[in-house]
Structures are given as structure tokens and as C-alpha cells.
Amino acid sequence: MREARKQATRRRVLDAARELFEEVGYDSATIREIAGRAGVSVGSVFTGFRSKAHILSEVMQARLADLYGDLERVAPHLRGSTADRCRSMFAVHYAFEFRRLHLFLAYVAAGFDWRADPDLPTMGANPRLRGMVRDCLVEGVRRGDVRPDADIELVVDLLIGVYAWNYRQAAAKPVRPEQLTDRFDRQVGVIFAGLAPG
Amino acid sequence: MNHLPIGGLSAVAEAEKPTRRAQAKRLTREKIVAAAKSLFAERGYEASTIRAIAKTAGMSTGAVFASFTDKSDLFTEIAEAEQAELFQTMQLAAAGLSGRAAITAMLHAASERQAGEIALVRAVMSALWTPGLAERARRRLERRPVTTLIAAAVRQELPAVDSAEATFVAEMIWDGYLATLRRGALGGLTAAVVKARIDAGARTILAGVQPG
Numbered sequence: 001m002r003e004a005r006k007q008a009t010r011r012r013v014l015d016a017a018r019e020l021f022e023e024v025g026y027d028s029a030t031i032r033e034i035a036g037r038a039g040v041s042v043g044s045v046f047t048g049f050r051s052k053a054h055i056l057s058e059v060m061q062a063r064l065a066d067l068y069g070d071l072e073r074v075a076p077h078l079r080g081s082t083a084d085r086c087r088s089m090f091a092v093h094y095a096f097e098f099r100r101l102h103l104f105l106a107y108v109a110a111g112f113d114w115r116a117d118p119d120l121p122t123m124g125a126n127p128r129l130r131g132m133v134r135d136c137l138v139e140g141v142r143r144g145d146v147r148p149d150a151d152i153e154l155v156v157d158l159l160i161g162v163y164a165w166n167y168r169q170a171a172a173k174p175v176r177p178e179q180l181t182d183r184f185d186r187q188v189g190v191i192f193a194g195l196a197p198g
Numbered sequence: 199m200n201h202l203p204i205g206g207l208s209a210v211a212e213a214e215k216p217t218r219r220a221q222a223k224r225l226t227r228e229k230i231v232a233a234a235k236s237l238f239a240e241r242g243y244e245a246s247t248i249r250a251i252a253k254t255a256g257m258s259t260g261a262v263f264a265s266f267t268d269k270s271d272l273f274t275e276i277a278e279a280e281q282a283e284l285f286q287t288m289q290l291a292a293a294g295l296s297g298r299a300a301i302t303a304m305l306h307a308a309s310e311r312q313a314g315e316i317a318l319v320r321a322v323m324s325a326l327w328t329p330g331l332a333e334r335a336r337r338r339l340e341r342r343p344v345t346t347l348i349a350a351a352v353r354q355e356l357p358a359v360d361s362a363e364a365t366f367v368a369e370m371i372w373d374g375y376l377a378t379l380r381r382g383a384l385g386g387l388t389a390a391v392v393k394a395r396i397d398a399g400a401r402t403i404l405a406g407v408q409p410g
């Protein structure tokens with residue numbers, strides 16, 4: 001019973017934080033406001049989470065669990081060239097993150113924070129996305145779309161780096177997700193042309 | 199510089215007065231910038247208050263506000279100076295080189311410079327992702343983007359590429375560079391490994407550019 005109450009409090013805090021981060025921004029949102037919106041005491045927020053960064057990290061993990069649940073089911077059935085399958089996976093990401101754009105930008109900004117706890121998962125590091133992109137590239141090698149001697153880990157870095165940095169435009173001015181998707185589609189074209197077997 | 203006006207010492211003193219005041223003003227600004235720079239690198243943007251910056255600089259908050267409108271103004275000035283120095287570092291590294299060799303030299307020089315002050319670089323990056331601050335800072339930071347240097351070298355390497363495409367490719371190379379630098383800093387990669395990965399990324403991108 002006590003455990004169930006603890007879990008309910010946790011969920012309320014995460015829901016409140018997700019809304020608040022999106023509305024006023026991560027930096028402006030205080031623990032006190034999160035507690036207020038969740039209808040719990042500041043103390044009980046700290047019982048469940050060590051810091052605001054821990055809350056952000058968990059909010060993002062929870063969101064991504066939904067996204068990847070769907071994507072991992074869909075990924076094996078994606079059609080077309082390796083480049084096209086890669087484009088489809090990232091297009092889903094752009095569409096998803098644009099639903100709560102401020103939250104995502106805050107997450108990336110926090111990813112540059114070198115003062116974060118060492119036990120906190122690295123913000124912006126996304127093992128499931130990496131894994132899916134890696135699988136897509138390995139499959140590309142098997143199909144003959146990607147050079148067998150390509151450094152797969154490097155290409156994963158490159159694709160995710162280019163994907164993520166495109167959001168920088170969204171931090172400066174309002175953009176539609178399709179603008180970023182179009183740009184990314186061109187970038188994927190360049191990268192895969194560079195990886196084509198000799 | 200010092201033209202002695204006719205009219206004796208008093209006129210000289212008059213002429214020097216504003217210069218001395220300007221110099222004092224510049225010194226104050228420099229002190230504030232140095233204090234803010236160390237605090238931003240140490241604590242990040244959000245946690246560095248104007249009060250803490252003033253205290254570190256050994257002056258009042260009023261003195262800080264006399265020189266800078268607010269914290270974001272101060273931060274942007276620092277980021278802008280960093281950007282200008284990075285631009286110069288890269289330009290210098292590419293001197294006498296062209297095309298791919300220039301790109302490699304510029305990225306290596308940039309990584310050496312930025313890896314040496316990674317805390318400040320990360321503070322700048324983090325701030326650039328923060329909406330609001332990003333908007334203002336970007337306007338000033340984009341006056342001399344380093345990607346223009348890379349774009350010029352891309353056109354030397356691939357003469358058939360037009361200038362819009364060269365900019366697109368240069369931005370990709372730079373984003374790939376930043377992603378590698380970030381990974382290097384977080385993953386504790388050695389400078390040599392980071393450079394090798396930066397090269398491989400740029401090579402893949404250049405190999406994939408299809409002119410026309």
C-alpha cells in the first residue's frame with residue numbers, strides 16, 4: 001500500500017514536471033512549482049528524486065519508452081533503401097519531439113551540463129536510437145547499400161549528430177517539423193552516397 | 199594618436215581626460231568579462247548570478263550593470279569573443295592550404311582550441327539550445343560563422359558545387375565535428391582519436407556530395 005502511494009506520487013511529480021518544463025521552460029521551473037502542481041510537498045519530491053536534472057531525465061525516459069515501443073515494432077517492416085529506412089526512423093523522431101519541443105530543447109541543453117551527477121544517464125545519449133540506427137546500417141551492409149569497411153559507430157554518431165543539431169534552428173525561430181525532416185533527408189542522401197560501395 | 203593641440207598643458211590634460219576614462223571603462227569591462235568567464239565555465243550560465251560575477255570581479259553589481267545591460271548581454275559578449283578567436287584560429291590553420299587539406303587543418307585546430315576550454319564551450323552550447331537566450335545570442339554569434347570558412351574550402355575541393363550547397367555541406371561537416379567533440383568530451387576519448395573520427399566524418403560527407 002505504501003509502495004503504491006509512493007509510485008502514485010512519483011507519477012504525479014513526473015506529469016507535473018513534464019507540463020511545467022514545456023510551458024515555462026526547464027530553467028525557469030522550480031522544484032516548488034513542480035510540487036505545487038503535483039499537489040505534493042517539496043519534501044516528497046526530493047524523497048523520489050535527487051534533483052531537477054533527475055526529474056528531467058526520467059520524464060524523457062518515460063516519453064521515449066512509448067516512442068520506442070512503437071518504433072521497434074515498425075522498424076523491421078520499413079521498406080526501401082537503407083537511406084530511406086533511416087529517413088523514416090528519424091522522421092518519426094522529429095514528429096514526436098515537435099509535440100513537446102521546449103522539453104526536447106531543454107533536454108539537449110542539459111546534455112551539455114558537465115556538472116550533472118555521474119550516476120545520471122547522459123542526457124541526449126539514447127541507447128535505443130543508437131541501437132536502431134546501428135541495426136539499420138548493419139542491414140545496409142548486408143544488402144550492399146553500405147560499404148563493408150564503413151566505421152558503423154562513426155556513421156551512427158554522424159547521423160544522430162546531424163539529426164540533433166538540426167533542432168538548433170528550432171531554438172532560434174519557429175520552424176515546422178517538415179522543414180527539419182526535409183533538411184535531414186538531404187543530409188542522409190549525402191552521408192549514404194559517401195558510404196556507397198566503391 | 200596623441201595630437202598635441204596648441205594651447206599648452208591644460209589643453210593636453212583636457213584631451214587626455216576622456217582617454218583615461220575610456221581606458222578605465224575598458225579595464226572594468228575586462229575584469230567583469232574575466233570573472234564571468236570563469237564563473238560560467240565553473241557553474242554554467244544559470245547558476246552564475248550577476249551578484250556572484252560582481253563579487254568575483256571585486257566590484258558592485260551596479261558597476262556590472264553600468265557596463266552590461268544584463269547577464270545575457272555579458273554572456274553573449276564572451277561567446278562572441280570566443281567565436282571570433284575560434285574563427286581566427288581556423289583561418290590561421292588553413293593559411294596556405296586549400297580544399298580538403300584546409301578543412302582537415304581547420305577542424306584539427308578547432309578541436310585543439312575547444313578541447314582546451316571544454317567547460318566554457320559546453321556553457322555556450324547549452325545556452326545556444328535555450329530558447330529566448332538563443333534568439334538574441336545567435337543574431338550576434340552568426341555574424342562571422344566558422345562555417346563560411348569551411349564552405350569556401352568545400353568549393354575549392356568540389357568546384358562544381360554552388361554556394362548554397364557548399365554552405366549546406368559545411369554546416370553538416372561542422373555539426374558532425376561538434377557531435378564528435380561532444381562525444382569525445384563525454385566519453386573521455388583521446389585528442390588523437392577525436393581527430394581521427396573528425397577526419398573520417400568529414401571524409402564521408404565530402405565523398406557523398408554530388409554536384410549539380
